[in-house]
Amino acid sequence: MSRYIELHPVNPQARLITKVVERLRSGALVAYPTDSGYALACAPGNKEGLDRIRAIRQLDDKHNFTFVCADFAQVGPLAIVGNNAFRLIKRLTPGPWTFILKGTKEVPRMTLHAKKHTLGVRIPDHPVAQALVAEFGAPILSSTLIRPGRTVPESHGWEVEEGLGHLIDVVIEGEVASVEPTTVVDLTSDVPEVVRQGSGDPGLI
Numbered sequence: 001m002s003r004y005i006e007l008h009p010v011n012p013q014a015r016l017i018t019k020v021v022e023r024l025r026s027g028a029l030v031a032y033p034t035d036s037g038y039a040l041a042c043a044p045g046n047k048e049g050l051d052r053i054r055a056i057r058q059l060d061d062k063h064n065f066t067f068v069c070a071d072f073a074q075v076g077p078l079a080i081v082g083n084n085a086f087r088l089i090k091r092l093t094p095g096p097w098t099f100i101l102k103g104t105k106e107v108p109r110m111t112l113h114a115k116k117h118t119l120g121v122r123i124p125d126h127p128v129a130q131a132l133v134a135e136f137g138a139p140i141l142s143s144t145l146i147r148p149g150r151t152v153p154e155s156h157g158w159e160v161e162e163g164l165g166h167l168i169d170v171v172i173e174g175e176v177a178s179v180e181p182t183t184v185v186d187l188t189s190d191v192p193e194v195v196r197q198g199s200g201d202p203g204l205i
Contacts, residue, residue, distance in 0.1 A: 002031075002165040004157070009175040012131045020170055021135040028169035029053065031145055031160045034068075035126040035177035036096040036199045037153025038145040038160055040168070041068065043136075045108050050141065056167055058148040065111050066098050066120030067139040070130060074139050075121050077106050085187040088205065094125035096178060096199040100186040111141060118188060128174045144181045155179045 003023075005016055024030055029049050030041045040056065042049025050065070057063075067078050072090060075081060079101035081089070089099055098120045103112045112119055122142070124130065133140055145154045147163075154160050157173030165171060183200030186193040194202045 002161060002168045002171045004161050004165070004171050004173065006157075006173040007128055010127055012128050012174070014131075014135075017128075017131045017135050020172065021132060023170050024132075024136060024140065029167075030132075030170040030172065031154075031157070031164070031168050032128055032132060032172045033126065033157065033174035033176045034096075034124045034129045035094075036124075036144070036182045037155050037176050037179055038157070039068075039129075039142045039153070040145050041132070041140045041142045044111060044139065044141045046141070047110055050110060052167065053143050056164065057143060057146065059143070061114040063143070064100055064113050064118055064120045066122050066142045066144075067107075067111075068122050068124060068129060068133055068142045069139045070133040071123060074133075075123075077104060078139065079103060079107075079119060079121055082187075082190075084190065084192075088185075088187065088192060089121075089123075092200065092204060093123035094130075095123070096125070096180070096182045098122045098182040098184045100184065100188060100195070102188055116188070120184070122182065126177060128172060146181065152179055153181050 180199035184196035
């Protein structure tokens, strides 16, 4: 069974955030609320955590894992960002968007798309997600928690605990801002391409 933690939706308790981050650093897999449903997270470089996310979501090596960042400054070391992409990301974040970009040499290859060498980057507008990244001190590796056969992410921590608690180390109970997943935008070329429409309005691109 996982450890089930209830956090204040606006002001997450610092001592509990610290405990979760300690677990992340020691190799734990965490389910946490965001501005677009629940997501799974592990520390970058945690191959076992990565494999566990793949198993839970039944993903192949073509999936773009996402680095959840506190702000734009954390994106630079991870991804190659052109001028147009820079302006778009700055304008739309923080918010329910995932941007697909080419990864830099700083990023572990196992976290990149096997052929395209791309990754997702995300700057969420959610107190719990922001608190986790701030306490961790670096981006965390993440994937929206959409169960196989479904199209929308989990939206309640207690449901995650009941259904998947035996597969996850920590489940955080907290409010989500939307039950839709992020809108995913491919920025690897000059023209942005929406590859998944979610809670971010494509009309803003």
